[in-house]
Amino acid sequence: xxxxxxxxxxxxxxxxxxxxxxxxxxxxxxxxxxxxxxxxxxxxxxxxxxxxxxxxxxxxxxxxxxxxxxxxxxxxxxxxxxxxxxxxxxxxxxxxxxxxxxxxxxxxxxxxxxxxxxxxxxxxxxxxxxxxxxxxxxxxxxxxxxxxxxxxxxxxxxxxxxxxxxxxxxxxxxxxxxxxxxxxxxxxxxxxxxxxxxxxxxxxxxxxxxxxxxxxxxxxxxxxxxxxxxxxxxxxxxx
Ligand SMILES: [Zn+2]
Numbered sequence: 001x002x003x004x005x006x007x008x009x010x011x012x013x014x015x016x017x018x019x020x021x022x023x024x025x026x027x028x029x030x031x032x033x034x035x036x037x038x039x040x041x042x043x044x045x046x047x048x049x050x051x052x053x054x055x056x057x058x059x060x061x062x063x064x065x066x067x068x069x070x071x072x073x074x075x076x077x078x079x080x081x082x083x084x085x086x087x088x089x090x091x092x093x094x095x096x097x098x099x100x101x102x103x104x105x106x107x108x109x110x111x112x113x114x115x116x117x118x119x120x121x122x123x124x125x126x127x128x129x130x131x132x133x134x135x136x137x138x139x140x141x142x143x144x145x146x147x148x149x150x151x152x153x154x155x156x157x158x159x160x161x162x163x164x165x166x167x168x169x170x171x172x173x174x175x176x177x178x179x180x181x182x183x184x185x186x187x188x189x190x191x192x193x194x195x196x197x198x199x200x201x202x203x204x205x206x207x208x209x210x211x212x213x214x215x216x217x218x219x220x221x222x223x224x225x226x227x228x229x230x231x232x233x234x235x236x237x238x239x
Contacts, residue, residue, distance in 0.1 A: 002194025004132075006226040007237045009034060009125060009143070009200040011064060011102055013045045016203035019212070021054055027219040032234040034064040034102035034125070037089040041068055043204055048093040055094055060233035062100030063087045063121070072109035079111040083119050100125070100235050103140075113139050123238055125200075129158050130168035130175070132195035134238070141234065144171070145186055147201035147215060149179050179211070183218050187225055196237060197226065 006029065010017055013035030024031050033054060039045050046054075055061050065071070066086035071079050083101065090098045099122040103112055106127025116124040116139055128135060128142040135142030142162070150158075159165075159172045174185030183199075190197045199222070206215055223231075 002192065004190045004194050004226055004230065005196045005237055006030075006222055006231045007196055007198040007234055008032070009102070009198065009234055010203055011104075011200065012036065012039060012043065012068065012202050012204060013051070013064065014039075014202065014204040014207075015044055015046050015050065016207045017046060017054070018050060020203040020206065020215070021057065021059060023212075023216055023219055024059075025057065027223040028228050028231065029219055029223060030058070030060075030231045030233045030236060032060040032062050032100060034062050034100070035090060036064045036068040036104070037066045037086055039068045051090075051093055055096070060100060060235050061090065061094055061098065062102065062234070063090050063098050064102050065104055068104050070105045070107060070109075071103060071112035071115075072105070072107045074109060074111070076111045076115070079109065079115045080118075083112070083115045087119060087121075099123070102126075108140065122235060125234060127158070127200075128162040129155075130171035132171070132190050132193055132197065134196055134198075138238070141198075143198040143200050144190070144196070145175055145183065145199055147179070147183075147199055147211070147218060148205060149177075149209070149211075150175070152176055179214050180217060183221060187221060191225055197222070198234075 009032040065082040102125040124139040126140040131142040175182040
């Protein structure tokens with residue numbers, strides 16, 4: 001079997017991240033939480049105390065703009081402000097440097113990538129799926145799957161958005177329909193090929209869709225397949 005590294009990341013800093021973190025801890029899985037200062041879409045964000053507790057537990061806390069604004073269509077100055085302020089506010093809360101960033105909605109727009117580089121981040125994550133590596137761009141890191149029961153239209157859009165490519169098609173096909181079967185299929189391919197298995201999602205969505213038992217099963221399957229020494233935060237997987 002080829003060597004496979006497990007990376008998990010979780011967007012939006014919703015208070016349900018605490019429940020998610022408990023599940024990760026129980027299975028010995030590392031994770032990165034991408035957290036905006038406030039969520040302009042109206043969803044709550046964890047308290048400073050919650051964020052510090054997650055950081056103390058060994059999770060990576062990373063930035064996700066100040067207001068969870070999509071960067072597409074914003075002027076360069078607004079993009080800069082969203083990225084730089086979001087990071088500074090998180091660093092003030094944590095009292096430590098924040099090195100990672102994820103684009104809200106996965107889109108950098110015209111100015112987001114350059115602004116993330118200029119802000120001094122080590123990496124930025126996008127939402128491309130169906131890859132077993134980080135992809136070619138450290139400022140648009142790819143993922144393997146979102147923990148979300150996407151139907152064919154969304155899976156096809158994601159596949160096409162990142163250029164299609166036969167290399168990702170077999171992974172995309174495995175993911176349609178049932179989440180348990182999809183994860184097992186992707187994990188099987190990952191174990192044969194090796195690389196990085198990057199699972200991501202939103203805890204608020206897992207909560208809304210009643211996917212906690214499914215997430216617990218997924219974490220058990222991942223922990224069974226990938227040894228503790230190969231479970232990383234996003235930053236840890238790049239080091
Ligand atoms: Zn988000």
